[in-house]
Amino acid sequence: MPLIQMQHVSKWYGSFAVLTDCSTNIEQGEVVVVCGPSGSGKSTLIKTINGLEPFQAGSIMVDGISVGDPKTSLTLLRSQVGMVFQNFELFPHLSVTENLTLAQIKVMKKDPSTAIAQGLKYLDRVGLIEHKDKFPGQLSGGQQQRVAIARALCMQPKVMLFDEPTSALDPEMVGEVLDVMVQLAQDGMTMICVTHEMGFAKKVSDRVIFMDQGKIVEDCTKDEFFNDSGNRSPRAKEFLSKIIQQ
């Protein structure tokens, strides 16, 4: 059974459709890149997976748990789905270590020493152990995003969602964040990444989902997407040609 099953998901505000009939499955260990023009619903789509964005129709199952079911404990579900945001969203009033341990202690009810050990393990993995006592504001954007990835990993999630993780970064910092993500993909983490980094997509993704106007227009392997553009939709071709021009 796929780890995530998304069936006919639609979302609208009044008469404005944000998502229309989106269906896809994501297998354990799969790395899926979601791309498309801005405003196409990419971010909204991945935020429906951890219930940050409610949807009006369809269903999403995450490891057997129904996201849309009012009886589902969203806090429990969310603790199992890691998320990395475009603007990092580290907690600026807490130190790096406190950022890493807060949810472990308050949500997973771990005792602080276990939580700190776990936090520092992942902080070391993203190469920032020497910054453990600093505050987020004292780190560069790239470093903050790596801490944010470590913070999500501390919860030992079944899947990681990335919402344009490098879009708010200065160009020279994109690489360090992508390196961490590539490592994570190679370690077998299930990942869904909204990103414009086609280099990342070519390197580690298994599948590419292309969205336009709230619909999933393409859902194919990366080879089909990048190397078989003849069979792609006109919108996807246009998008690809723009990306290549850059």
Place this chain on the structure above:
Amino acid sequence: MELDFSFYNWDLFKNFLQKGLLFSLQLTLVATVGGIVLGTILALMRLSGQKLLSTPATWYVNLMRSIPLVMVILWFFLLMPSIIGKSIGAELSAYITFIAFEAAFFSEIVRAGIGSIAKGQTAAGQALGLSYSQNMQYIVLPQAFRNMIPVLMTQTIILFQDTSLVYAIGAYDLLKGFEVAGKNFGRPIEAYLLAAVVYFLICFSLSRVVRKIQSKVAIIR
């Protein structure tokens, strides 16, 4: 007109002002702490999205903010005896009225403070599995209060000035002390002159303290 300042001495402070100053400061402190606690509850009620909670809180805040403080003080003092059957005294009456009144103002400050925290912070807390109340407690309120400290303290300075309004119910505050002293020495002008200087010095030095604290508590961004 000749001014006579000869009664400006330690005895003036000891016999007339000390008691009043102490009450003014106590009233300010109690009303600030009580007002912030009650004001935070009111703000959370208004932001809860539950009509049952937000509607009464909104009405309460709007009502308190639309009535002059001196009237609230007077009405509460005059009405309480007929409601509970006995007088509760000017001091207790002042404490209760000030907490109730200031809560409305503090709640607006707290509400704005919570609103100043970016939505992404709440989303990040939610994504980690924090509940609504955990998110408020650990993420939103600590940041909001840090942003609010200067405004809260400015409101406290205004509150200290407003304590002089308890003259309406005859409580003995700092201003009352000056008034009694002026009558006693037959020098009301000199007494009120000194009152103005003392209020100015207290409030001005407090506002300097606020500025100091402001730069200390700022979150590094």
